[in-house]
Amino acid sequence: MQYLFCLPSGKVKITVSSAKYILAANGRETLRKYIKFILLFLFAAFLLWFFGRNLDWQLVGQSLRRANPYYLAAAVAIICIGYLLRAIRWKVLLEPITESSLKELFATTTVGFAAIFLIGRAGEIVRPMWLPMRDPRIRPSAALVTLGVERIFDLAALASFFAINLLWFNPPAGRENEFGYIKLAGYVMLAGMFAGFFVLFIYQRRSKKIIEWTARVLDRIRVPERIKRIVLSILGQLAKALGILRDWREIVKVSIWTMALWLAIAIPTWLVLLAFDLPLSFGDALFIMGFATVSSVVPTPGGAAGAFHAATAGGLIFLNVTQENAAATAIAMHLIYFAPAIVFGLFYFFHGDISLERFKSLLSGDNAVEEIESEAPEFKSEVQSLKSKVETSVSDRISTPDS
Secondary structure, X not given: OEEEEEEOOEEEEEEHHHHHHHXXXXXXXXXXXXXXXXXXXXXXXXXXXXXXXXXXXXXXXXXXXXXXXXXXXXXXXXXXXXXXXXXXXXXXXXXXXXXXXXXXXXXXXXXXXXXHHHHHHHHHHHHHHHHHHHOOOOOHHHHHHHHHHHHHHHHHHHHHHHHXXXXXXXXXXXXXXXXXXXXXXXXXXXXXHHHHXXXXXXXXXXXXXXXXXXXXXXXXXXXXXXXXXXXXXXXXHHHHHHHHHHOHHHHXXXXXXXXXXXXXXXXXXXXHHHHOOOOOOHHHHHHHHHHHHHHOOOOOXXXXXXXXXXXXXXXXXXXXXXXXXXXXXXXXXXXXXXXXXXXXXXXXXXXXXXXXXXXXXXXXXXXXXXXXXXXXXXXXXXXXXXXXXHHHHHHHHHOOOOO
């Protein structure tokens, strides 16, 4: 039995066996995603067990109840401002590519961080895919590459805060050896920041030649055409996004917003320490913020659940805070970092005009790739040519009758 299937190039035949193969492939991909999520969930559960295995939870509860609610409320308010600052910086990063709406950028930012909390780092894809549905002027590839540049500025700010703070940071008595390793890690982060900016600066200056060279290499090693289209499109958009590096005033503007954003994270961190009446300084808060932020890259659901708590509590214990107070502070800090994003994100998600089916469809691999491929005007003719080749190849394969 055969069925007709319409591609832009015309009608083609699909046999029953071909359809079964496609369905089986989709089923395997779905199963793989579920297994990955379950494994990450179990890993998060293990980390949480490791975090709390030796704690007296009654003392942890007492510490949480004694926390000053006014300091915690102030911390939440400033974290909300931090999400707004993140949206403002994103708007600045998008300026060399396209116009954008601050309201939609704020909504997308909170939806994205809510997704990261709920499903882990896999939620990173939500921001570049959600924004184009809210603001048609922005393509997923443009949003994606600006988020990559955003990460570089974030790393620069975090490394600067952390490393500079270490210059006058006095470790607790008896912790000098451990502090030596922490200090080394801070300077490695700072070196990585300078290296990252140097690479981006070189790429921005030589982007056309680098993209042409990349295309030749991909042809030579016979990379699948679809992957080639994605790579060239992203590189093209990255070159656009890095247009801010041509003007030192734009670099200063983004840097100022980035520093303001990280101050809006550092100050709430300090306020949480004050809420638990811990005898720690603002410099100690920067020290703890470094631990918390680095741990957040662990791709577990719940906003790096377990890893965040263990790393933050470990940093506090290093500063001679008791285990139970450290655990209570880590729990409160985690909630304060993510609670505003969850509240705003779910509000914008359920009150938007985007159906869940449409959103899930756009997040699927094929549709996401198609959106990314459809941009990069300077490579549009090449992309169209490659797309025609792919469609012809697909048509030839699926129209072959069963033997």
